[in-house]
Amino acid sequence: MPSDAVLVLGGGPAGLEAARGVADLGHRAILVEQRERLGGQPDAAQYAALTHGMRPAEEAIGEMVAAVTGRPEVEIRLKSGLTGFRGSAGDFTATLATPEGAREVGCGAVIVATGFQHFDPGRETQMYGYYEYDDVITLTDAEKMLKAGKFVKPSNGQPPERVCFIQCVGSRDRQIGNEYCSKVCCGISSKQAIEVRQLLPKAKVFIFYIDMRMYGYWENELYWPAQEKYKVQYIRGIVTEVLKKGDRLLIRGEDTTMGRPMEVAMDVVVLAVGMEPSAGTRAVAQLLGVRQNKYGFVEVPPGSLDPVATSVPGVFVAGAAAGPMDLNDTMGTAGAAALRAATLLRRVARAGAAAR
Ligand SMILES: Cc1cc2nc3c(=O)[nH]c(=O)nc-3n(C[C@H](O)[C@H](O)[C@H](O)COP(=O)(O)OP(=O)(O)OC[C@H]3O[C@@H](n4cnc5c(N)ncnc54)[C@H](O)[C@@H]3O)c2cc1C
Numbered sequence: 001m002p003s004d005a006v007l008v009l010g011g012g013p014a015g016l017e018a019a020r021g022v023a024d025l026g027h028r029a030i031l032v033e034q035r036e037r038l039g040g041q042p043d044a045a046q047y048a049a050l051t052h053g054m055r056p057a058e059e060a061i062g063e064m065v066a067a068v069t070g071r072p073e074v075e076i077r078l079k080s081g082l083t084g085f086r087g088s089a090g091d092f093t094a095t096l097a098t099p100e101g102a103r104e105v106g107c108g109a110v111i112v113a114t115g116f117q118h119f120d121p122g123r124e125t126q127m128y129g130y131y132e133y134d135d136v137i138t139l140t141d142a143e144k145m146l147k148a149g150k151f152v153k154p155s156n157g158q159p160p161e162r163v164c165f166i167q168c169v170g171s172r173d174r175q176i177g178n179e180y181c182s183k184v185c186c187g188i189s190s191k192q193a194i195e196v197r198q199l200l201p202k203a204k205v206f207i208f209y210i211d212m213r214m215y216g217y218w219e220n221e222l223y224w225p226a227q228e229k230y231k232v233q234y235i236r237g238i239v240t241e242v243l244k245k246g247d248r249l250l251i252r253g254e255d256t257t258m259g260r261p262m263e264v265a266m267d268v269v270v271l272a273v274g275m276e277p278s279a280g281t282r283a284v285a286q287l288l289g290v291r292q293n294k295y296g297f298v299e300v301p302p303g304s305l306d307p308v309a310t311s312v313p314g315v316f317v318a319g320a321a322a323g324p325m326d327l328n329d330t331m332g333t334a335g336a337a338a339l340r341a342a343t344l345l346r347r348v349a350r351a352g353a354a355a356r
Pocket residue numbers: 009010011012013014015032033034035038039040041042047049050051052080081082113114115116117118139140143184188274278279280281283284318319320321325326327328330
C-alpha cells in the first residue's frame with residue numbers, strides 16, 4: 001500500500017536538511033543514522049569553525065539537529081541501518097536493523113544521504129609519512145586541534161614555528177584512480193591557515209598547491225584574507241616526499257613557478273585529504289540497486305539537470321553521497337531531494353484517490 005513516509009538514510013547535514021524539508025512539506029520522515037548521534041562528519045570528525053561565516057560547527061550543526069528533534073513528523077532511528085529493500089516508487093518496503101531488532105517500514109520514497117569519508121593518506125602514492133611521523137597530520141586532525149583552541153606539534157606539544165599544507169592528497173590523482181577534485185580542501189586549508197595564524201601569530205604558514213580552486217565567495221572570504229591579512233604564503237609546487245630531519249620535517253619537491261627543486265624544513269605538515277564515498281554510501285547503493293559511478297558515489301543519470309535523481313525511480317540522493325560537496329551544495333541538494341520526494345508522494349496519493 002502506498003506510504004506517506006520518506007525514508008532518509010544518513011543523519012549528517014544532508015539527511016537532517018532533507019528530513020526537515022520533508023516534514024515542513026507535511027509528510028513523515030524516517031531518519032536513519034548508523035552512529036549514536038546525528039550531525040554527520042562535522043560532528044564525528046569534530047570540525048572547528050565552518051565556512052561560510054566561520055560559525056562554530058557545534059553550534060551550526062546543533063541547530064540543524066534541533067530542527068528535527070522532537071517533531072511528530074520525524075521518526076529518528078539511531079544506531080540503525082538498512083538491510084533489505086523491495087517495492088517500487090510510491091510503495092517501497094525497507095528492512096532496518098535497529099537496536100530493538102529488525103523492523104520493516106513502508107515508505108513512498110527514499111533519500112540517500114550517507115555522505116563521504118576522508119581519504120586515507122596511507123594510500124597516497126607520494127611518500128608523505130602520515131603513519132610514520134607524528135607531525136604529519138590531516139585536515140581533520142588539524143580541525144580537532146583548532147576546535148580545542150590549541151595548535152601544537154603532536155610530537156612534543158610545543159607550538160610550531162613553521163606549518164605547511166599539502167594540497168590534493170588523494171584527489172586529482174590518476175595513479176590512485178581519484179581523478180576528481182574534492183572541491184572543499186583548498187577552501188578548508190585556507191580557513192585553517194588563517195586559524196593557525198590567529199592562534200600563533202609568530203608562526204609561518206605555507207600552502208603548497210597544484211592550482212588553488214576556490215569556489216564562489218571563498219575567494220574573497222578566505223583566499224585573499226589568508227594572503228593579505230594573515231600573510232599565508234601560497235607556493236605553486238609539487239611535494240614528492242616528506243622526511244624526518246632532527247626534530248623537524250623536510251619537504252622535498254619542485255617549485256613549479258620557479259622551475260627548481262625545493263627543500264624546506266617544517267614543524268607540522270597538514271595533508272589536505274580529499275573526499276571519497278563512505279562505506280555506508282557504497283553499501284546502501286548496492287541494497288537499493290542504484291547505479292554508482294566509477295568512484296563509488298551514487299550516480300546522477302548522465303546528462304540529467306536534476307542533481308538529486310538516481311537510476312531508480314523514487315530513490316533520490318542528497319549531499320556528499322553524490323560526490324564531493326561543500327555545505328551550501330549539500331543543503332541545496334537536500335532541499336531539492338525533499339521536494340522531489342514529497343512531489344512523488346502527492347502524485348501517488350492523487351493517483352490512488354482518482355482510482356477509487
Ligand atoms: C576537514 C573538512 C572540513 C570541512 N569544513 C567545511 C566547511 O567549513 N564548510 C563547508 O561548507 N563544508 C565543509 N566541509 C564539507 C562538509 O563536511 C560536507 O559538505 C558535509 O559533511 C556533507 O554532508 P553529508 O550529510 O552529505 O555527509 P556526511 O557529513 O558524511 O554525513 C553522512 C551521515 O550518514 C551516516 N551514514 C553513512 N552510512 C550510513 C548508513 N549505511 N546508514 C545510516 N547512516 C549512514 C554517517 O554516519 C553520517 O552521519 C568540510 C570537509 C572536510 C573534509
